[in-house]
Amino acid sequence: MRIERARGTRDFLPEEMWKRRTMEARMRDIAEKWGYGEIQTPSFERSELFTVKSGEGILKEMYEFRDKGGRHLALRPELTAPVIRMYVNELKMAPKPTKVYYFGNCFRYEEPQKSRYREFWQFGAEIIGSDRPEAQAEIIALAYHILESLGIHIKAELYVGHVGLIREVLRAANVEADKINGVMRLVDKGEREEVIELLRETGAKEDLIDDLISLVDLKVKVKGKDALKEAREREIIVSDSDAAKELEMLLQILDYYGVVYTLNPGIARGLDYYTGMVFEIYETGGRLGAQNQICGGGSYRLATLFGGDDTPSTGFAFGFDRLAELFPQETSDLKRGGVVAVAVVVVPIREKNADSADVVEEAIKIASRLREHIPTYIDVMSRNLSAQLSYANALNASFAVLVGKTEIKEGKVTVRNLETGEQEKIGVEECVKKITKIINHKIIL
RNA sequence: GCCGGGGUGUGGUAGCGGCAUCCCUUGGGACUGUGGAUCCCAAGACCUGGGUUCAAUUCCCAGCUCCGGCCCCA
Numbered sequence: 001m002r003i004e005r006a007r008g009t010r011d012f013l014p015e016e017m018w019k020r021r022t023m024e025a026r027m028r029d030i031a032e033k034w035g036y037g038e039i040q041t042p043s044f045e046r047s048e049l050f051t052v053k054s055g056e057g058i059l060k061e062m063y064e065f066r067d068k069g070g071r072h073l074a075l076r077p078e079l080t081a082p083v084i085r086m087y088v089n090e091l092k093m094a095p096k097p098t099k100v101y102y103f104g105n106c107f108r109y110e111e112p113q114k115s116r117y118r119e120f121w122q123f124g125a126e127i128i129g130s131d132r133p134e135a136q137a138e139i140i141a142l143a144y145h146i147l148e149s150l151g152i153h154i155k156a157e158l159y160v161g162h163v164g165l166i167r168e169v170l171r172a173a174n175v176e177a178d179k180i181n182g183v184m185r186l187v188d189k190g191e192r193e194e195v196i197e198l199l200r201e202t203g204a205k206e207d208l209i210d211d212l213i214s215l216v217d218l219k220v221k222v223k224g225k226d227a228l229k230e231a232r233e234r235e236i237i238v239s240d241s242d243a244a245k246e247l248e249m250l251l252q253i254l255d256y257y258g259v260v261y262t263l264n265p266g267i268a269r270g271l272d273y274y275t276g277m278v279f280e281i282y283e284t285g286g287r288l289g290a291q292n293q294i295c296g297g298g299s300y301r302l303a304t305l306f307g308g309d310d311t312p313s314t315g316f317a318f319g320f321d322r323l324a325e326l327f328p329q330e331t332s333d334l335k336r337g338g339v340v341a342v343a344v345v346v347v348p349i350r351e352k353n354a355d356s357a358d359v360v361e362e363a364i365k366i367a368s369r370l371r372e373h374i375p376t377y378i379d380v381m382s383r384n385l386s387a388q389l390s391y392a393n394a395l396n397a398s399f400a401v402l403v404g405k406t407e408i409k410e411g412k413v414t415v416r417n418l419e420t421g422e423q424e425k426i427g428v429e430e431c432v433k434k435i436t437k438i439i440n441h442k443i444i445l
Numbered sequence: 446g447c448c449g450g451g452g453u454g455u456g457g458u459a460g461c462g463g464c465a466u467c468c469c470u471u472g473g474g475a476c477u478g479u480g481g482a483u484c485c486c487a488a489g490a491c492c493u494g495g496g497u498u499c500a501a502u503u504c505c506c507a508g509c510u511c512c513g514g515c516c517c518c519a
Contacts, residue, residue, distance in 0.1 A: 004492085007510070054519040060446090061517075078519055111446085114513065271519075290514065352477045387473085389480035404478060418480070 008110075008118025016324075023320075023327055024103060026149045027123050031101040034142055036125050039100045041082035047072040052305050053081045054271070063107045075107035079122050080315060081302065087128050088308030096129030103320070114289030115322050123323075124297075126315030131299035133246055135314045136277040137253035143281065143295055143316045144259045152326045155287075156294060158260065160251070160279045161267030163298075164243025165236070169212045173204040185270025187216055216266040225255050227263040236265065243276070250277055273300045275312065283326060294322045343375040344435055345392035349385050349404030363403045366413060366428055370401070373436040392418060399435050 005011060012020065028038070047064055063075040076082055079102055091098055103123045112118060125142055127135045140160065147153040166187060170180050179202060186195045192213060199209045215236060228251045231237040237244040254261060267278050278298035286292075297316025304310045348363035350356040363378060370376040377395065379388050385402075392400050402414035407425065415431050416423035426434070 004510070050519075057517095058519065061519085080519080108518085110517070111515095112511085113515095116518090269519095291518090293518085296518095347479090349478055384476095385478055386476065386480075391480085393480040400480080402479075406478080414479090416479075421480090423479085 006118070008112040010117060010119070019327060020320075020324055023150060023324060024123070027146050027318075028101075028103070030146050030149055031125055031142070034099075034138075036099045036101040036142075039083065039086065039102055040104065041076070041079065041086050041102070043105070044073045044075050045082055045085070047074040049081050049085055049306070050074055050077060053273075053302065061109055063109055076104075077108045078106055079104060079124055079317060080126070080300075081306075083124075083126055083315075084128070084302045084308075084311075084313065085306050087311070088303050088306045091128070092308065097135065098128040099125070100128070101125040113291065115291040115319075115325060117321065121320035122317045123320050124315060124317030126313055128313045129311060131276055131301075131312035131314050133249040133253060133277075136246075136250045136299055137257060137259075139297055139314045139316055140254060140261070140277075140279055141257035141259050143279075143297060143318070144257070144261075146318070147281065147295075147323075150323060150327055152283075152294075152323060153260075155283055155285050155326055156281050157262060157284050158279065158281045159264040159267050160254070160261050160277065161263070161265045162243050162247040162250075162277050163268055163274050164246065164276055165215060165241070165265045166212065166268055168241055168243055169208065169215060173199065173202075173208040173212075175199065175202050175204060181270050181272055184268045187266060188268040188270055190266070192216070223262055224260055227251055227261070228255075231263060236263075246276060269298065273302050273305065275299050275301050277314070279316070283322065288322055288325060291322070294319050294326070343377060343395060343397045344370050344399045344401060344439075345388070345395065345397045346370065346376060346378045346401045347385065347388045347392070347403065348379060349402060350382070351405060354405075358408060359403055359405065362408055366401060366403060366431075369428065369432050370435065373432070374439050398439060401431060401435075 031038075047059070047062070050058055050062060058077065062077050065073055067073055083100065083102060087098065101124065103121065105119055105121050107119050109118065110116065123146075125139065127139060140158070144153065144158060147156060163184065166184065167180060170183060175183065179198070183195060183198055186198065195216075196209055196213065199212070228237075228248065231248075231251075237248050239245070251263070261279075267280055269278055276299035279296070280293055281295035283292045283294055288294075295316055295318045297314070299312065299314045301310055301312055303313070346363050346367040348356065348359045350359060367376050367378045377392070377397065379391075381387075383391065389400060397418055400416040400418055402416060402423075404414075407413050410425065412425045412427055413431050414423055414425050415434070
């Protein structure tokens, strides 16, 4: 019977992998240049790691199971918790700040839809040990530059907020501490009416409610340098507030980095380990359907939850698959139709009723020489000359190198240019040199 | 968990209560030392299960799955 792929998973063919590896390489390169070191954590963890962070509710959205020893395990649904767990377990002694990045697959048991799969990849970075404005700005700038290197920043909108702004208003309104998270969650979801209702129930004064709503609604296009000025004028940033001062400094540094952003205090988080800046990046062209967030990040304190010392951290994570959908497919000469297009095919010519061991031997030697420089195919189907050339044509190969009795006798090979049809008999070394030169020229083009 | 629309060779399609069409893909041959064209041969599919029926790929139901949306989004 035919075995189907598991729901919500995908197969990646060579062409797609080429694209994904290209993206990955660029992202890694930037992270490395910014001084981040790559780490990797296990694909599954003890379930508590995630329930401690996000609550029991996430159990139904995880691939959660018991192993043969009865341990509760879960395929990781995200990478921040594993990274901080790793820090607590084995990186505590590293100099602060500890800067790490990661790229890995994650799993969530959710209904698949456009840009949402049950196995997906995240690329992220964390500064462990700092949540100062400098760290916050660096994290945002790093995310922004990665996006830029992929050519996707022009299709995206970056929103920056600060959970402290809203929390301060709520505290001023004497909202009970245990209700603040509920309000934050509603703010994050954009449920204005429910926010107002909830605040009225707690007996908050109308003018404080108005303050909060106007703060949340500041989703106006106040970008970059102007954001700071505007925010001051509108008294969104009030000088005597800690959160405001921190945000002010953050925005200042973001301008130094040349990041284009929109100030949006309505970005919130309903969990209390978020301590300061929060940011999100959305795709704006509607190409991702309902799932258009491509990046999220912020400052948080998770280490104590996992048994470590209280450690401020700042980080972000990209939804790699969503970036891949936005990344322009390069019409590179290197790949076409999923196979290597710039390539050479070595063709051993077997005579019927004759021992062709010497031909095969010579062909393999030549292929080995060529493989030091360029992708090279050699027959593995005992095909005749005609069929081998037909295959070379189907591959879109550039050259065929023919080796038969005649060539061996003359100490040469026949090099056929498959695009022009021209061919000539030359020595092996000359052939390697010639093909390498032409193909390298092609790759540069 | 909910709502809507789909599942015919690798892919794209036509069709219909009885014979599944074309493009296509793959292998081989015509062509025992030269690819793309042409011709020939071969192989390749009705998502799964149940029901109705003399007969189901077709109609009905359920499931699976894909696509889109809701919820959720750590």
